Amino acid sequence: MIRRSVLAISTVVLSFSLCAISLGQTSRGSISGRAVDSAGAVLPGARIDLQPGAASAVTSGQGEFNVSDLPAGEYTITVHYVGFTPFSTKVTVVAGQSARVDAKLQVASKNEEIMVYAERAHGEAAAINRERESDNILQVLPVEVITSLPNTNVADAVGRLPSVTLERDEGEGKYIQIRGTEPRYNNVTIDGMEVATPESGVRQIKLDIIPANLVDSVELNKTLSANQDGDAIGGSVNLVTKTADERPTFYLNGIGGYTAIVGGRSLSEFDGFVGQRFGARKKLGV
Secondary structure (H helix, E strand, O other), rough: OHHHHHOOOOOOOHHHHHHHHHHHHHEEEEEEEEEEOOOOEEOOOOOOEOOOOOEEEEEEOOEEEEEEEOEEEEEEEEEEOOEEEOOOEEEOOOOOOOOEEEEEOOOOOOOOOOOOOOOOOOOHHHHHHHHHHOOOOOEEHHHHHHHOOOOOOHHHHHHOOOEEEEEEEHHHHHHEOOOOOOOHHHHEOOEEEEEOOOOOOOOOOOOOOOOOOOOOOOOEOOOOOOOOOOOEEEEEEEEEOOOOOOEEEEEEEEEEEEEEEHHHHEEEEEEEEOOOEEOOOOEEEE
């Protein structure tokens, strides 16, 4: 009899607990959306702030964001991005539903007290936002900077970053040194995947075989985060490959020159790529 009473009480308590959990889940909602500029280009790395509650988020590489587990009520959402006027609007969160906010940011007005010498490229602004919002010490070299300079290979491009020096072979960059450490104390990844060295007996990666124009950006991690392998004392270089744009793209590049090193020889490089996104929402690309 006592066991039946205890079992009945436990069942009632469990039922009330499940009801409380269910009510707690359905009493909250979320806010999702996308941040773009006036031309419709996505703004990756934009900071999203919500008031009240001080919740925040950062847009993804596609400009999307999502803030979940929000109590029902009215919020003020503000989107910040370097070089643009902050976007702010009010949004109402309904329990059990997701509110949608598509933010279109405008270039900062000219009446602000800002001294500039040239217009900052869109890619450079995106790189600065990625550096600001990164949890570790990160430097980003965007494709706009890489292609604006005569880099023979990706090693020459990485060598333009602060605290990076190069070991050269016949005048071309070959191995990278970060913060004075030997090349074997650094590692190289492509889209976050570690690259194995093609040479036996050495650990460092030869970067003189990769054309500089075939990468979308270079990320130099001077401190490693928890999702990275702990095998780089000096730092880690991540080569981010190109992705298809929303518009059809065709790119062809050629470089030629001559060097007097080692008796004199000519230098040449040719590369190119094509790409386009498909579908109603432009999520499929080649």
